[in-house]
Amino acid sequence: MARDILFSGIQPSGQLNIGHYFGAVKNWLRMQEDFDCLFSLVNLHAITVRQAPAELKKRSLDFVAAYMACGIDPEKSVIFAQSDVPEHSELMWLLSCHTYMGELERMTQYKDKIAKHTDNINLGLFSYPVLMAADILLYQTKAVPVGADQKQHLELARDLANRMNNAYGQLFTVPEPYIPSTEAGGRIMSLLEPEKKMSKSDENAGNYIALLDDPKTILKKVKRAVTDTDTIIRYDRDNKPGVSNLLTLLSGATGKAISELESEYDGKGYGHLKTDTGEAIVALLAPIQAEFHRLRDNEAELMQVMKQGACKARERASHTLKQVKKAMGLM
Ligand code: TRP
DSSP, rough: OOEEEEEEOOOOOOOBBBHHHHIIIHHHHHHHHHHHEEEOHHHHTTTOOOHHHHHHHHHHHHHHHHHHHHHOOTTTTTEEEGOTTTTTHHHHHHHHHHOOOOHTOOOOOHHHHHHOOTTTTHHHHHHHHHHHHHHHHTTTOOOOEEEEGHHHHHHHHHHHHHHHHHHHHOOOOEEEEOOOOOOOTTBBBSSOEEEBBBTTSSSOGGGOBBTTTHHHHHHHHHHHHHSSSSSOOOTTTTTTTTHHHHHHHHHHOOOOOOOEEHHTTTTTTTHHHHHHHHHHHHHHHHHHHHHHHHTTHHHHHHHHHHHHHHHHHHHHHHHHHHHHHHHTTOO
């Protein structure tokens, strides 16, 4: 039986961290079993802000190796770089001619970005959501796992799919947001500011644990994590965000339920909790880091994997694109 198609775009920016691992990557591993998955490294989206070419390429390969080390399997899913499949850019143009300026002007992420990058307000920042719609629609995608910040973009992809289907006949599957069922408390917060999410682009490296941090660094960062002034180890996101975050991390790394940990740590101090949490994270990451280095040290092989992924993606993308061009009267 054909499985539903799921598409996800990965931005090769910032530092992959453990929040991302628990919040997204772990879900992808599950999705990989349930869906026909395409994971695209969206390097064309990345260049809407200035990138140093050598650094962009290095980071892209780092990301692919990291995701594979976490368990994204090129035998099960299609993994490819967006720039290796020219159909994305081509469909984008066709969709651009059906996208209204007003629709893009309303995008909140665009408004935020032009406020931040005042020295480089380029056309790509504006048309970014149209490229994203092309990514999704090329593959007849049914499900798109998106966070709140991408909801508005996915809505545009849905509108464009409907608009094109109405104008030219059935061309695209109308995609839907996919919200994976996470266990309660899967959200990992910043170590030093536990009221905000652990982010891969945080300027202060003390706020996150990078996937590739060495054991000493991990233990040190967890030790410095903010807790609170009483000494009770209890899960309470509102009143004890730091301690709750440590419990979430420890639970994620060991597989033990938070309630189980609460009784296990009853009467023990924060120092104890921090040491155990740090060590559990070190143990969780050790095999992932080893696999990352194995993959990353063989760049030719990694490039070969990407090439094969692009081949599979192109086959599917070119089929959709051909239909669209034909329907639009393009010879
Ligand atoms: N814009 C997305 C982000 O920043 C990345 C992305 C690009 C994407 N194309 C996509 C996500 C297609 C889902 C589907 O997170």
